[in-house]
Amino acid sequence: MNKENTGNVGAAKAFGRLLRFYREQAGVSQEGLGRETGYSKSQVAMIERGQRRPKGRFVEIADPFLGAQGALLEVAEELSASGIAAWFEDYLEEESKATGIHKYETHLIPGLLQTPDYARAVFESAVPALEDDEVEAGVTARIKRHELYFRKPSPLVTFVLEKSALTKPLGGPDVLRKALEYVRECADLRNVTIQVMPDNRWSHAGLSGSFTLLETEERRGQLVYVEGQVGRYFLSEQPDVGIVFARYSALRAQALTPEDSARLIEQVARRL
Numbered sequence: 001m002n003k004e005n006t007g008n009v010g011a012a013k014a015f016g017r018l019l020r021f022y023r024e025q026a027g028v029s030q031e032g033l034g035r036e037t038g039y040s041k042s043q044v045a046m047i048e049r050g051q052r053r054p055k056g057r058f059v060e061i062a063d064p065f066l067g068a069q070g071a072l073l074e075v076a077e078e079l080s081a082s083g084i085a086a087w088f089e090d091y092l093e094e095e096s097k098a099t100g101i102h103k104y105e106t107h108l109i110p111g112l113l114q115t116p117d118y119a120r121a122v123f124e125s126a127v128p129a130l131e132d133d134e135v136e137a138g139v140t141a142r143i144k145r146h147e148l149y150f151r152k153p154s155p156l157v158t159f160v161l162e163k164s165a166l167t168k169p170l171g172g173p174d175v176l177r178k179a180l181e182y183v184r185e186c187a188d189l190r191n192v193t194i195q196v197m198p199d200n201r202w203s204h205a206g207l208s209g210s211f212t213l214l215e216t217e218e219r220r221g222q223l224v225y226v227e228g229q230v231g232r233y234f235l236s237e238q239p240d241v242g243i244v245f246a247r248y249s250a251l252r253a254q255a256l257t258p259e260d261s262a263r264l265i266e267q268v269a270r271r272l
Helices: 003-025 030-037 041-048 058-065 071-076 086-095 116-124 132-150 173-187 240-254 258-270
Strands: 098-105 156-162 192-197 211-216 221-227 232-235
Touching: 003 041, 003 071, 030 041, 030 058, 058 071, 086 098, 086 132, 086 211, 086 221, 086 232, 098 240, 116 132, 116 173, 156 240, 173 192, 173 258, 192 240, 192 258, 211 240, 221 240, 232 240
Parallel strands: 098 156, 156 192
Antiparallel strands: 098 211, 211 221, 221 232
C-alpha cells in the first residue's frame, strides 16, 4: 500500500474518531447527528469508523452543531478518496508482506483477478451507494494491488473459485467475458494457480463461505482473513488457523485441476 493511500485512510480514521469524540461530548446520538446533517444513522456510524468520507455540507453543519470550534473542518481538509476502506487497511498491510496468498471465493471474481471494468461494476453495486470519485478511487486502488504478482521475491498465489463466481454477469456479458479472459491470463503466471470448483460436487469443504489465507515470513506464521456483512476479522491462533488451512487443502483436492479449470474458464468466456 503506497504512502498516499495510507495517509488518506489514516485521515479518515482520525476524522471519524474526532467526530465521535465531539458527538459524545455534545450528548448527541448518531441518529440525532444524522437528522441534522441529512444522513442516516448507519452512514454516520460508517464515517465514525473511517469507512466513508463525509459528503456535501456534512462537516460544515456538524462542526458548529457539535461545538467542535473548527476542529472537524480542519481535519476534514486532509480527507480525499483513497479507494481503500479503513477496515481493509490492516489486511493490505499483511498482504503486502505475504509470501503466500490463498483465496477461496464463492460469489464473484476476487479483487486480485478483476479487470477495471469488472471492479467498477462491483463498486457500483455497493449499498449504500458510493460517490463517483469513490468508485474510481476504488478501481484504481484495486488494480494497483495486482502489482504483487511481480514483486521480488514473488509470492505464491492460489485461488479456488466457485463456478458460480465466474458466471455472475456483473457489468454485463462483455465485461464478464473480458474479466474471464484476464483470469485466464493470470493463470499462466508461474507463481499463480487457479482452480475452479464445479457445481456438481456431492460433498464440499467450503460451505462456511469465502476466506483468504496468508503466509508471512515476518510473523513466521499463518493468518486467516474473513469478511462478513458487517464484520471483518483475522484468525491467528491455533487450532482455528490450522482448521481453515486444512479446509483449503480439501477444497483444492475437490476442485478441478488447474488445466481443467483453464479449459472451463475458456468455455464460459466463449459462451458470452
